[in-house]
Amino acid sequence: MPITPATATPSSSNGTAEAILLELVDENGVTIGTAEKLSAHQPPGRLHRAFSVFLFDERGRLLIQQRALGKYHSPGVWSNTCCGHPYPGEAPFAAAARRTFEELGVSPSLLAEAGTVRYNHPDPASGLVEQEYNHLFVGLVQAELRPDPEEVAxxxxVSPAELTERHAQDTFSAWFMTVLDAARPAVRELTGTSAGW
Known part of the structure; x- marks a missing residue:
């Protein structure tokens, strides 16, 4: 697995994990600085750049993932295909493609921008706050998945009907429905009306 700030492995000279920095933004998505990842998620949260990916198979089914139990934030919950934070200065598109490969071991066969959404979602389980300016991406996946167990449980x-059933039974990330609803126009354009999204 590639070692990146997103995977936070000990790599400094004294053996401690290097700080993972996020890009802080204003309400228009303009970068205004950086903050350490965990501190940006402490209440009340600091508005930062993020991305969410929604990949579909040839049948128009959405790939969802259950976050690994070892994640510090929202462990074990279901969410969209991939989500995360660009490095400071990294293009959201590049970050989305990079993290999709790092988490799922696959590169999208198609990935397209699907707009942005701004939200503030407290996570009741962890007490952390997702205050994000989120760049949305939709695409297709055709290769076999090879999930990293450190990232994905x-x-x-799922079809829309299967997602509705799962959402009623399982725990999903606090941000999931917000980002999915914001991405729906692009999802419908990608999958066609027959997929039911």
């Missing part, structure tokens, strides 16, 4: 391809 499970995956599933």
């Amino acid at each position: 499970g995956t599933a391809f």
Whole structure:
């Protein structure tokens, strides 16, 4: 697995993990600085840049993932295909493609921008706050998944009806429905009306 700030492995000369920095933004998505990842998520949260990816198979089913139990934030919950934070100065598109490969071991066969959404979602389980300016991406996946168990506990391809059932039974990330609803116009354009999104 590639070692990146997103995977936070000990790499400094004294053996401690290097700080993971996020890009702080204003309400228009303009970069105004950086903050350490965990501190940016402490209440009340600091507005920072993020991305969310929604990948679909040839049948128009959405790939969702269950976050690994070892994650510090929202462990074990289901969420969209991939989500995360660009490095400071990294283009959101590049970050989305990079993290999709790092987490799921696959590169999208198609990835397209699908707009942005701004939200503030407290996570009741962890007490952390997602205050994000989120860049949305939709695409297709055709290759076999090879999830990194440090990042992903499970995956599933779901139709809209199956997602509705799962959402009623399982715990999903606090931000999931917000980002999915914001991405729906691009999802419908990608999958066609027959997929039901």
